[in-house]
Amino acid sequence: MATGHTSIWTLKRFGRFLPGTKEDGGNPWKMFEPSESAGELVFTIVESGHMLVSQGHDLLDGFSLLDAPSFLKVQQKSDTLLFRLTVKGESRLIRMQFSGSRAEALEQCSSAVLRLKEYLPVTTQGGPPPPPLSCPPTPNQPPTKTTAQDQQAGAGEAMATEPEVVQGSLSIKRLTQHFLGEHGLSLPLAYRHGALSRGELEPFVRLCLLDPSFPALVEEVEGELRRVLQD
Structure with a gap:
């Protein structure tokens, strides 16, 4: 969905590729999924051209899409997007799968692709706190009298x-x-x-x-x- 020039989509999964993990017998992808404790996964492209992936209050990934063709390649496969970033000779991969039913996920993915195409080509595979409260006088303590001189001094401090x-x-x-x-x-x-x-x-x-x-x-x-x- 779009909010002004900010576009937001919900994700079923988000993953980062971990080089060298497969050789050690582990899963080469570190995956994130929505949960009640961690919150939902959200993919956002803001008006300034920044792309963000967040879960709850945590930012999982993000970068500017300005000049994206120089460092980023995006590929769509069904309801999933694969991002390959190359910066200073080093590459990394991230991928995201959109949430909802099959039709809803495909619709969300297609919507995200249209927004991403504003910045780069996308290929398809297989298609201040309040002031403290003043303490009231105690029952046995009379209110403090304020003289005219004190009022003038206070007014001077306020003006300063x-x-x-x-x-x-x-x-x-x-x-x-x-x-x-x-x-x-x-x-x-x-x-x-x-x-x-x-x-x-x-x-x-x-x-x-x-x-x-x-x-x-x-x-x-x-x-x-x-x-x-x-x-």
């Missing part, structure tokens, strides 16, 4: 902690200070529009966390932001 409301455009330096948490800003509406919807943001973040190079990228971005402040 409230973010600055900005109208119009912003300089790169002020935006950088905001992103680094050095200066609070209430950004204009033009800066509040995200490219991803709320439903697409979580799988995208999970995909980033799955990438081993993501922490280093975050550190590099923060370093570049601090260099911008120094310029």
